[in-house]
Amino acid sequence: MRFTLPSGPPVTFKARLHDARTATAIGRWLGLAMAVCFATGVLSHYLQHPPGWLADSLPSRPSWGYRLTQGLHVASGIAAIPLLLGKLWAVYPRLFAWPPVRSVLHALERISVAVLVAAGLFELFTGLLNTFQWYPWPFSFVPVHYAVAWLLLGSLLLHVAVQWPKIRDHFTLRSPGTLALPEADGPDRRQLLLGVTAAVGAVTLTTVGQSVTALGPLELFGPRSPAHGAQGLPVNRTAAAARVSAASLADWRLTVAGPRPYTLTLDELRAMPQYEVTLPIACVEGWSKSARWTGVRVRDLLERAGGGSGARARVVSLEAAGAYRVMEMGRLYAQDPLTLLALRLNGEVLSLDHGYPARIIAPNRPGVLQTKWVGRLEVA
Amino acid sequence: MDFRYVLGGFGLVCAAWGGWLLLQQPEPWRIAVWLGGAVVVHDGFVAPLVVAIAALVAVAGLRLRGVMRGALIVAGSLTAIALPPLLRPGGVANPTVLPLDYLRNWLLALAAVALFTLAYVGVRAVARRVGREGHQA
Numbered sequence: 189m190r191f192t193l194p195s196g197p198p199v200t201f202k203a204r205l206h207d208a209r210t211a212t213a214i215g216r217w218l219g220l221a222m223a224v225c226f227a228t229g230v231l232s233h234y235l236q237h238p239p240g241w242l243a244d245s246l247p248s249r250p251s252w253g254y255r256l257t258q259g260l261h262v263a264s265g266i267a268a269i270p271l272l273l274g275k276l277w278a279v280y281p282r283l284f285a286w287p288p289v290r291s292v293l294h295a296l297e298r299i300s301v302a303v304l305v306a307a308g309l310f311e312l313f314t315g316l317l318n319t320f321q322w323y324p325w326p327f328s329f330v331p332v333h334y335a336v337a338w339l340l341l342g343s344l345l346l347h348v349a350v351q352w353p354k355i356r357d358h359f360t361l362r363s364p365g366t367l368a369l370p371e372a373d374g375p376d377r378r379q380l381l382l383g384v385t386a387a388v389g390a391v392t393l394t395t396v397g398q399s400v401t402a403l404g405p406l407e408l409f410g411p412r413s414p415a416h417g418a419q420g421l422p423v424n425r426t427a428a429a430a431r432v433s434a435a436s437l438a439d440w441r442l443t444v445a446g447p448r449p450y451t452l453t454l455d456e457l458r459a460m461p462q463y464e465v466t467l468p469i470a471c472v473e474g475w476s477k478s479a480r481w482t483g484v485r486v487r488d489l490l491e492r493a494g495g496g497s498g499a500r501a502r503v504v505s506l507e508a509a510g511a512y513r514v515m516e517m518g519r520l521y522a523q524d525p526l527t528l529l530a531l532r533l534n535g536e537v538l539s540l541d542h543g544y545p546a547r548i549i550a551p552n553r554p555g556v557l558q559t560k561w562v563g564r565l566e567v568a
Numbered sequence: 569m570d571f572r573y574v575l576g577g578f579g580l581v582c583a584a585w586g587g588w589l590l591l592q593q594p595e596p597w598r599i600a601v602w603l604g605g606a607v608v609v610h611d612g613f614v615a616p617l618v619v620a621i622a623a624l625v626a627v628a629g630l631r632l633r634g635v636m637r638g639a640l641i642v643a644g645s646l647t648a649i650a651l652p653p654l655l656r657p658g659g660v661a662n663p664t665v666l667p668l669d670y671l672r673n674w675l676l677a678l679a680a681v682a683l684f685t686l687a688y689v690g691v692r693a694v695a696r697r698v699g700r701e702g703h704q705a
Contacts, residue, residue, distance in 0.1 A: 201619075266649060269645060269648055269649065270641065270645040270648075273614070273618075273644075273645070273648075274641070276610065276615065277615065277618055277619075280611075280615050280619070283611055302607060303583065305606075305607050305610070305611075306603040306604060306606055306607045307586075307603065309606035309607065309610055310602060310603050310606045313606060316649065316652055317652055320652045320653055320656055320666065321660070321661065321665060321666075322652055322656040325598075325602055326595075326598050327593060327594075327595070327598055327599050327602075328593070331589070331592075331593060332590070332593060332599055334589070335586050335587075335589035335590045335592075335593070336586060336590070336599075336603070337586065338582050338583065338585050338586030338589065339582075339583050339586030339587060339590070340586070341579075341582045341583075341586070342578075342579045342580060342581065342582030342583025342584070342585070342586060343579065343583050344579070345575055345576070345578055345579030345582065346575075346576045346579035346580060346583065347579075348575065348579075349572045349573070349575040349576030349579060350572075350576065352572050352575075375634075376634065379634035379635075379637065379638060380634075380637065380638075380641075382638060383634075383637055383638030383639075383640075383641040383642065384641060386638060386641070386642050387641045387642045387644075387645035387646075388645075390642050390645060390646055390677075390681075391645050391646060391648075391649050394646065394649070394673075394677060395649065407668070408650075408668070408670075408673035408674075408676065408677055409646070409649050409650050409653065409668075409670065409673060409674075409677075410668070411653065411665065411666055412664065412665070412667070413664075413667050413668055415667075416663070416664045416667035417664045422664035422665075422667075423662050423664050424661070424662075424665075425661070426661065426662045429661060429662075541662070
């Protein structure tokens, strides 16, 4: 028995707009969103886990830098959801191209597109679920999200290189490829693109309040809201989760290690020169909120322990366990006058969930490195 | 011409780096299942659903099609980002995680899309009628 391919494709599409102009028009915006998402994501990755050679050159300014870039990371990822779905809709009939494979090169191209689609869907899906702290998959989120980001970037660049002639021929309304399409499709396509644009606007406006406090009232679907949280600030890890209790802090002392080590009680810390700074907590999950912090400058504490102007810091939390219990702070962060060992938040003594009796607040850093329940500071 | 090879070659290097990083993970095949699963769910379920809905909208007639399609794209996208907080099982780490009433907000958003669409269609119809009467006068 011989198996023969049917002469025509098994599926045909009568609907219009599955064309290169639609794909180009949506694809450009999708490409831009993914470029922003990739760049801000890699930046965040290195800020959160800096390799040794980089740790001392990471800048502590602008103080709102990480708030902006990580807000953009999550916002561009969310904006990419309608764009990716629209783009895939435009090219969906190509899935049923007939014959399925024309040549080795054609097969390789189709495989690369499959990788691109898989990586794109995977990144947006896992990223979105991560912001909701939902992890239904059997692997570790951070390294896999990071690895697939490179897979996505690579297959996207390859895709642009392969499709470049088509992109160029359909880039503007006056491009030759666009003009060759049925003229009657023009208004229809404009309406479709308007719909996709409206969807991007809608998903952005209903989520971006988590990072742009002024837009908080419009937030419908963000996983955090600036309006919720003790002392005006959301919490990620509670004292209970970190197994820190008021009783365990009864004899609290700050130990400062260095060439001239010393310890301080909370009253002695309060007697030192206090500074007030306004800095945001900016979480890797995208939410952020600014607050007023009062406390002692970390560089003053390091200096008193004999750390020079080039001193870095190692900060150890009293939490029982956790990936960020010990936090390394590069030179530029440790010496920045905005970097405090904070004792007060928005005019009140820190609540236990916000890191009582003392926590780190530094400019331009991921929230997970703003160590709470500090017990020990080392000149490093 | 040349820059396409440079761009494509650079893309291959980046993708290979990502692939190598994935192979360093314990049990990389589990990740491959999720990557492949994303394509299967999209191409086999989401896309056909959209195509089927599009066919229904096409029946509704040419004049309303564009508006209805736009409304459905917006409502569908809002639903896509509303689904994780609506479906997420298990408790939350503390009361500031997922603090909103997401079901209410989702229904509010769909109602807003419907109202906006009706208003748009209504304003357009009135504008057309006024335009026509203007011609007759």
